[in-house]
Amino acid sequence: xxxxxxxxxxxxxxxxxxxxxxxxxxxxxxxxxxxxxxxxxxxxxxxxxxxxxxxxxxxxxxxxxxxxxxxxxxxxxxxxxxxxxxxxxxxxxxxxxxxxxxxxxxxxxxxxxxxxxxxxxxxxxxxxxxxxxxxxxxxxxxxxxxxxxxxxxxxxxxxxxxxxxxxxxxxxxxxxxxxxxxxxxxxxxxxxxxxxxxxxxxxxxxxxxxxxxxxxxxxxxxxxxxxxxxx
Ligand code: APR
Numbered sequence: 001x002x003x004x005x006x007x008x009x010x011x012x013x014x015x016x017x018x019x020x021x022x023x024x025x026x027x028x029x030x031x032x033x034x035x036x037x038x039x040x041x042x043x044x045x046x047x048x049x050x051x052x053x054x055x056x057x058x059x060x061x062x063x064x065x066x067x068x069x070x071x072x073x074x075x076x077x078x079x080x081x082x083x084x085x086x087x088x089x090x091x092x093x094x095x096x097x098x099x100x101x102x103x104x105x106x107x108x109x110x111x112x113x114x115x116x117x118x119x120x121x122x123x124x125x126x127x128x129x130x131x132x133x134x135x136x137x138x139x140x141x142x143x144x145x146x147x148x149x150x151x152x153x154x155x156x157x158x159x160x161x162x163x164x165x166x167x168x169x170x171x172x173x174x175x176x177x178x179x180x181x182x183x184x185x186x187x188x189x190x191x192x193x194x195x196x197x198x199x200x201x202x203x204x205x206x207x208x209x210x211x212x213x214x215x216x217x218x219x220x221x222x223x224x225x226x227x228x229x230x231x
Contacts, residue, residue, distance in 0.1 A: 009171070035049075046142075
């Protein structure tokens with residue numbers, strides 16, 4: 001039985017209207033990473049960080065899954081093997097397209113975390129630094145998103161999945177942030193067939209045995225159709 005691991009990045013949600021990070025005019029052109037995506041930035045100005053994620057949460061709530069998200073959900077439903085999505089994205093478009101087997105290694109906009117007691121709950125659309133944790137009441141709420149310098153989620157599940165993968169597919173990521181940027185090389189070394197589906201060659205395009213370039217809403221449904229044809 002074939003095991004497929006799919007890594008997704010901001011590029012898969014670009015055609016749903018959600019900004020990517022490093023393309024021209026991307027999120028990191030608007031706000032500095034150190035101000036809005038590090039624990040130090042949050043300590044320095046929690047209101048700025050909450051405003052940044054409140055805006056992204058509102059955009060994500062308005063966005064709709066696109067044909068690439070839908071194709072991956074169809075693959076999970078119809079492929080006679082395991083399909084795991086490891087996403088760097090914090091939106092929930094994979095789930096809203098119908099995918100069930102999803103690991104959010106950088107957290108989720110839809111979740112809040114109390115950095116005093118560790119409690120997690122469904123994030124309200126708008127969060128403020130003065131919001132109290134529903135469990136310990138401390139004014140210590142933050143987005144449940146993994147910032148630079150923090151440990152990504154799900155590594156204990158991701159690493160074994162990469163080791164056992166027959167196919168590793170990377171979609172819509174620039175291959176510049178670790179550990180995700182090393183996944184193709186890691187899985188290839190352990191025998192997986194590696195495929196890059198992206199608008200253009202990523203920083204680690206040489207790690208892939210196969211590549212198809214173009215908008216995700218073209219290249220992902222085409223790839224899924226080929227995978228389902230040969231089952
Ligand atoms: N279809 C397919 N690929 C696209 C599309 C599209 N319509 N639009 C853009 N892309 C590609 C770009 O070519 C680029 O390679 O998506 C990639 C987006 O790269 P980044 O903006 O760097 O986003 P990502 O790789 O997901 O960033 C990884 O960095 O800042 C952190 O935590 C953040 O999860 C994020 C991580």
